Amino acid sequence: MLNIETYKPERFSDLIERIWIADNFEKEVNLVIPPNQYVNLVFPLNSSKFNRNQIRINTPQIEGISTQKTVLTYPANTKLIGIRFFAFGLYPFVKLQGKELINNSIPYPPDTEKIKKTIDFPMDECDTNKIDKLYNLLSELFCQKSYDDISPIMNFYNQFRWEDETHTIEDYCKKSETNYTSLNRKFTKIVGLSPKGFERLIKFRKSLCSLIDSEDSLTSIGANSGYFDQAHFIREFKIFLNQTPSNYKALIKQTDKQSQIINYNFKLF
Known part of the structure; x- marks a missing residue:
């Protein structure tokens, strides 16, 4: 075990x-x-x-x-x-x-x-x-x-991971007076993805955490994770996992809950 x-x-x-x-x-x-x-x-x-x-x-x-x-x-x-x-x-x-x-x-x-x-x-x-x-x-x-070099990335992450209100990257850059070209350069160097690519990964993980940790409907989960509509949510989810959200949720229910493997991988402090 x-x-x-x-x-x-x-x-x-x-x-x-x-x-x-x-x-x-x-x-x-x-x-x-x-x-x-x-x-x-x-x-x-x-x-x-x-x-x-x-x-x-x-x-x-x-x-x-x-x-x-x-x-x-x-x-x-x-x-x-x-x-x-x-x-x-x-x-x-x-x-x-x-x-x-x-x-x-x-x-x-x-x-x-x-x-x-x-x-x-x-x-x-x-x-x-x-x-x-x-x-x-x-x-x-x-x-x-x-540490000082990663400050713009940390600020971006805090906005897109923890804030309830969803903004576009363009809105974020305008509101925070961040130069997108500079932000993109730091992301590519330090994270290895563009801000847009990273945003997609964050949205997917937010939906994944909600899929496992909440009883919300798939429609609510998609909307709260920042997707435009249900079709967008399903399409992006399948790109990352090659499964629909509903199929993956059914798969999770079959796992051994006593192992706490799911909790380790998804639950956040």
Whole structure:
């Protein structure tokens, strides 16, 4: 059985969505993760190995945001700890071009002995100490200049992810006095998508969260997620998941609710 514990970030909360620890105690588990706007820094613990899209992984990884489904396979006795960043959140710590990470997972190589010691997790160490070590690592890596660079992206994200009222990107740029060309350049460099491409991903994820976490009608979910009409909602949903919203909701109902896998993947703090 796969158990996933999630923790609200106590530091860097504007960059980190959550910290998570996954334990698979029994038989092999397969997960199909829908497209998402998060970047994960993942550390296999206790010599754990797992597969990502049929590629074996046993070293620390940076998993980029995805516009397509990802298949994860966790063998028995797998244990992982990870930091789930917002799409822009990794950049102040690890300055990677967004295009390197889109739909991709790359090894994260600690480049100093100090950092190697920071992420050394003894087998019997408690989870609290592990999380403290992650914060120590992030403090070592943090760059204020890179943080300042992502400010326009953070503002854009806060508008389109958390605001109830839906605006077009053009309206947002006019209202916030943001130059679209400059915003587009930063998005392409840091996130790997254009603002319009990222907006589509955000709308899809908003609809996906509502589809799982609420009893609202599909019409309401589509409208509240920013889609013009039901046909637009269904069309976009099928592009990302190759399924209609109603078919996907039926599929979710068949999953093992006790696993909390769905809650880990969708519920927000």
